[in-house]
Amino acid sequence: MNLSLLVFVPLATALAALLCRGRGQVCAISLAGSALQLILAFVLLAQYRAERTMGNKATMLFESDHTWFASLNIHYHIGVDGISIAMILLTAFVVISGILVSWTMSTMPKEFFFLLLFLSVGAYGFFISLDLFTLFFFLEISVIPKFLLIGIWGTGPKEYSAMKLALMLMSGSALVFIGLMGLYFNTGGAGGPHTFDLLSIAQMNIPVSVQKIFFPFLFVGFGIFGALFPFHTWVPDGHSSAPTAASMFLAGISMKLGGYGCLRVATFLMPVAAREYSPYIILLSTVAIVYGAFATMMQKDLKYINAYSSVSHCGFVLLGIGMLTRTAITGAVMQMVSHGLMTALFFAAIGMIYDRTHTRMVEKLGGLLKIMPFISTVFVIAGLCSLGLPGFSGFVAEITVFMGSWQHPGELYRIATILACASIVITAVYILRAVGAAIMGPVKDAQYNGLADAAWNERSAAALLVVGVVAIGVAPFWLSDLLSPGVAVIMQQIK
Amino acid sequence: MTGITTASFLGISALTWGLTLVFIGGAGKSAMFPLHIWLPDAMEGPTPVSALIHAATMVVAGVYLIARLFPIFALSDPAALKVVTYTGAFSALLAALIACTQTDIKRVLAYSTMSQIGYMMFALGVSGYGKGVELGYTASMFHLFTHAFFKSLLFLCAGAIIHAVHSNEMNDMGGLRKLMPVTHICFLIACLAIAGIPPFSGFFSKEEILLAAFHSNKGVYTIGLLVSGLTAFYMFRLYFSVFWKKNRWYSFPPIAVKQQHLSLDGPITMRIPLIILAGCTLLAGFVPFSTLVTADGVVPLESHMDILFSIAPVTIALIGILVAGLLYKKENDRPGRIASSLGGLYRSAYRKFYIDEIWLFITKKIIFNLIGRPAAWIDQHIVDGFMNALASATAKISEAIKGFQSGKIQSYALWFFCGIAGLAVLFIYLWK
Numbered sequence: 001m002n003l004s005l006l007v008f009v010p011l012a013t014a015l016a017a018l019l020c021r022g023r024g025q026v027c028a029i030s031l032a033g034s035a036l037q038l039i040l041a042f043v044l045l046a047q048y049r050a051e052r053t054m055g056n057k058a059t060m061l062f063e064s065d066h067t068w069f070a071s072l073n074i075h076y077h078i079g080v081d082g083i084s085i086a087m088i089l090l091t092a093f094v095v096i097s098g099i100l101v102s103w104t105m106s107t108m109p110k111e112f113f114f115l116l117l118f119l120s121v122g123a124y125g126f127f128i129s130l131d132l133f134t135l136f137f138f139l140e141i142s143v144i145p146k147f148l149l150i151g152i153w154g155t156g157p158k159e160y161s162a163m164k165l166a167l168m169l170m171s172g173s174a175l176v177f178i179g180l181m182g183l184y185f186n187t188g189g190a191g192g193p194h195t196f197d198l199l200s201i202a203q204m205n206i207p208v209s210v211q212k213i214f215f216p217f218l219f220v221g222f223g224i225f226g227a228l229f230p231f232h233t234w235v236p237d238g239h240s241s242a243p244t245a246a247s248m249f250l251a252g253i254s255m256k257l258g259g260y261g262c263l264r265v266a267t268f269l270m271p272v273a274a275r276e277y278s279p280y281i282i283l284l285s286t287v288a289i290v291y292g293a294f295a296t297m298m299q300k301d302l303k304y305i306n307a308y309s310s311v312s313h314c315g316f317v318l319l320g321i322g323m324l325t326r327t328a329i330t331g332a333v334m335q336m337v338s339h340g341l342m343t344a345l346f347f348a349a350i351g352m353i354y355d356r357t358h359t360r361m362v363e364k365l366g367g368l369l370k371i372m373p374f375i376s377t378v379f380v381i382a383g384l385c386s387l388g389l390p391g392f393s394g395f396v397a398e399i400t401v402f403m404g405s406w407q408h409p410g411e412l413y414r415i416a417t418i419l420a421c422a423s424i425v426i427t428a429v430y431i432l433r434a435v436g437a438a439i440m441g442p443v444k445d446a447q448y449n450g451l452a453d454a455a456w457n458e459r460s461a462a463a464l465l466v467v468g469v470v471a472i473g474v475a476p477f478w479l480s481d482l483l484s485p486g487v488a489v490i491m492q493q494i495k
Numbered sequence: 496m497t498g499i500t501t502a503s504f505l506g507i508s509a510l511t512w513g514l515t516l517v518f519i520g521g522a523g524k525s526a527m528f529p530l531h532i533w534l535p536d537a538m539e540g541p542t543p544v545s546a547l548i549h550a551a552t553m554v555v556a557g558v559y560l561i562a563r564l565f566p567i568f569a570l571s572d573p574a575a576l577k578v579v580t581y582t583g584a585f586s587a588l589l590a591a592l593i594a595c596t597q598t599d600i601k602r603v604l605a606y607s608t609m610s611q612i613g614y615m616m617f618a619l620g621v622s623g624y625g626k627g628v629e630l631g632y633t634a635s636m637f638h639l640f641t642h643a644f645f646k647s648l649l650f651l652c653a654g655a656i657i658h659a660v661h662s663n664e665m666n667d668m669g670g671l672r673k674l675m676p677v678t679h680i681c682f683l684i685a686c687l688a689i690a691g692i693p694p695f696s697g698f699f700s701k702e703e704i705l706l707a708a709f710h711s712n713k714g715v716y717t718i719g720l721l722v723s724g725l726t727a728f729y730m731f732r733l734y735f736s737v738f739w740k741k742n743r744w745y746s747f748p749p750i751a752v753k754q755q756h757l758s759l760d761g762p763i764t765m766r767i768p769l770i771i772l773a774g775c776t777l778l779a780g781f782v783p784f785s786t787l788v789t790a791d792g793v794v795p796l797e798s799h800m801d802i803l804f805s806i807a808p809v810t811i812a813l814i815g816i817l818v819a820g821l822l823y824k825k826e827n828d829r830p831g832r833i834a835s836s837l838g839g840l841y842r843s844a845y846r847k848f849y850i851d852e853i854w855l856f857i858t859k860k861i862i863f864n865l866i867g868r869p870a871a872w873i874d875q876h877i878v879d880g881f882m883n884a885l886a887s888a889t890a891k892i893s894e895a896i897k898g899f900q901s902g903k904i905q906s907y908a909l910w911f912f913c914g915i916a917g918l919a920v921l922f923i924y925l926w927k
Contacts, residue, residue, distance in 0.1 A: 164882070167886065294867045295867070298871035299871065
């Protein structure tokens with residue numbers, strides 16, 4: 001399959017949305033485009049599996065390589081392995097649900113859908129890039145739409161949050177850029193041309209001293225995207241000000257760019273430094289997990305609850321990567337997919353509740369299950385997935401990370417694992433408290449009584465995400481089998 | 496099995512840590528002290544759920560877990576088994592004491608469940624692995640088996656009673672034996688079983704447990720004996736208060752009851768399960784359990800019923816029943832007088848020894864106020880505050896220096912001139 005389709009289909013949809021007249025047309029075009037993305041993602045999955053069963057052992061499949069700026073040796077080089085396909089599937093699921101949830105968007109719908117789709121262009125491009133420059137290019141593309149989405153369609157202190165998010169993510173990409181430059185100018189050792197090519201750099205053995213200097217730049221840079229402590233503070237403000245679909249995209253896709261970058265670029269290309277810095281990564285991610293969970297417990301706004309819990313849950317991604325064992329890294333990628341689906345579902349449910357009650361404060365809600373059973377059920381499912389109930393993806397991903405983490409001997413790693421496991425209890429506390437106060441119990445406010453339950457678009461969005469969450473939860477092996485060759489390549493590099 | 500690992504932490508081997516942690520997990524599921532406070536509160540749920548989950552199946556998952564891992568416990572780590580024994584025995588005693596003071600019918604049953612699970616736990620704890628010492632294991636599993644019947648019977652009876660009376664409080668009940676004949680008989684059977692009166696099923700399993708304890712740990716045996724007296728007492732306290740005591744006619748005048756054969760027993764769908772479970776409670780003791788389940792899988796286990804040994808427990812149980820009958824069969828002020836003469840002990844047992852309050856203190860005061868709130872505050876004011884400070888510092892600096900790029904040619908020219916003049920002075924006077 002021609003991978004460029006994954007970039008051009010959303011791009012074409014975005015442009016087509018701009019040309020439309022009226023909200024109806026925009027929505028129809030966007031939905032068609034995102035459905036096509038989903039189909040493409042599944043076709044890609046099927047073809048990938050067919051190739052692998054036929055015995056194709058190449059690291060990356062469906063590669064294509066075009067020179068972009070010959071003088072700097074910049075290529076448009078794309079290709080996928082199982083890890084990228086998992087992320088592409090995640091993106092396709094979140095995009096279509098995000099489009100469905102925003103069906104009734106009436107303020108500047110054209111621009112809104114254009115930006116959403118443009119954001120997905122960045123995400124797809126990022127996940128298929130094998131050239132570091134292309135990768136960086138797509139990373140940047142995905143930042144600006146977020147700024148506009150929050151700044152224009154947001155709620156609360158939206159300008160502040162938009163600015164904060166954009167500035168912090170931009171600093172992240174600045175750090176990434178420094179790291180990439182560091183890598184680029186240290187390639188081609190004996191006078192050969194410098195290269196941005198991911199696979200060739202991986203073959204090259206970057207000198208250890210260089211790795212030690214540039215690894216922190218790349219890891220922290222991508223880490224900012226993935227809510228690395230203490231650079232996570234854009235997450236709560238950004239998410240809670242963003243409109244529903246943008247929250248879903250942010251938490252479901254954007255934060256995964258960070259985790260993917262940490263794994264694919266920082267760890268894969270500079271394995272020695274990754275080992276060297278692994279205690280620090282573990283330390284920061286454990287702090288994010290535990291402290292994020294405690295901070296979540298005290299939040300009163302549903303979106304803040306989910307945003308802080310995302311800090312905690314994305315900590316598992318970085319923890320898994322930092323552990324550098326095969327199981328842990330597999331777990332980290334699974335957690336990315338799982339958290340992406342689960343948190344998008346959560347934000348979708350919160351958005352639906354907010355659209356109806358016009359509040360997100362837990363103490364003002366109550367008894368929603370009686371008024372809007374569907375939405376409340378979705379909320380509860382997302383909550384149960386978040387607290388790691390078996391049968392949902394959260395359980396599979398977290399248990400894999402824990403198993404992998406425990407494989408790492410060494411006291412710091414063990415303590416980190418124990419603390420991370422214990423944080424699950426705190427997750428249960430805040431999720432069950434929120435469910436108990438907002439969903440169960442008597443109806444708090446009489447004016448909520450006549451509110452309608454989810455409409456068809458919201459139902460289908462939620463159903464798609466629930467299917468994803470449950471599919472991973474009950475049949476995790478299709479995912480781990482998908483990831484396994486890709487993780488094996490990374491492990492080879494680390495050894 | 497021994498010597499699996501030599502790793503240790505704080506002077507205790509990793510295996511002991513592991514097994515103790517597994518036990519703590521099991522203790523949480525099986526409502527062992529101090530992780531038991533959830534069980535009585537879970538009784539808010541519908542009664543059939545209590546019968547199924549909180550009496551028969553889920554709550555014994557912890558016991559089952561220890562039993563499954565028993566070879567590891569028994570062969571490689573006696574220290575962890577000690578923890579199991581004493582936690583079990585202590586929980587049995589504590590729960591029995593609390594049960595004697597509670598007035599909510601389902602809470603009494605909940606604490607009784609906890610107490611009976613304590614029996615199962617310490618039976619596992621006093622057991623060994625291999626010929627001659629493994630009676631405790633079989634006894635524990637046997638008690639788990641018989642307990643499931645009589646405890647779910649008790650819960651379903653309680654459900655029928657609550658259904659009829661519309662209250663959970665023992666004080667709102669009394670004299671129900673004529674109004675609810677089926678429930679009455681079933682409840683009595685279950686009470687006799689749990690009190691360990693032969694030939695009801697609880698007798699057989701409890702005897703085995705006590706026998707196992709007697710041969711391995713006299714202290715635990717004494718606790719077990721004491722608890723069996725307490726069990727008989729609080730169960731019959733419940734029985735007499737509900738079915739005897741004062742005669743109340745509730746909303747039905749006695750004539751109406753007689754004429755219309757009005758019975759407060761539930762409909763047939765509620766009575767049949769009671770009868771089935773009562774049958775099981777009668778028969779379960781005769782299941783030859785030692786030919787089915789043993790610690791090492793070698794069956795049958797050689798076990799002998801010792802008539803002489805049974806005298807003590809049965810006598811103690813009978814004393815318990817007698818005392819309960821004296822105090823609660825007829826309306827009188829003796830229970831109240833005894834309660835007030837016991838003073839602090841009664842009050843603290845009634846308040847469940849303040850364990851709920853301790854947990855509430857730990858969660859509310861320590862976890863929420865000392866950890867949660869500071870974490871949220873630090874995040875907002877220090878971590879995020881630093882980011883905001885960075886941003887506002889950047890803004891301030893640029894505010895301060897933006898005058899340099901004013902766009903006014905005159906001021907550029909002035910600065911240019913000043914610069915030249917400065918350099919000229921530098922060249923003339925300093926550069927010699």
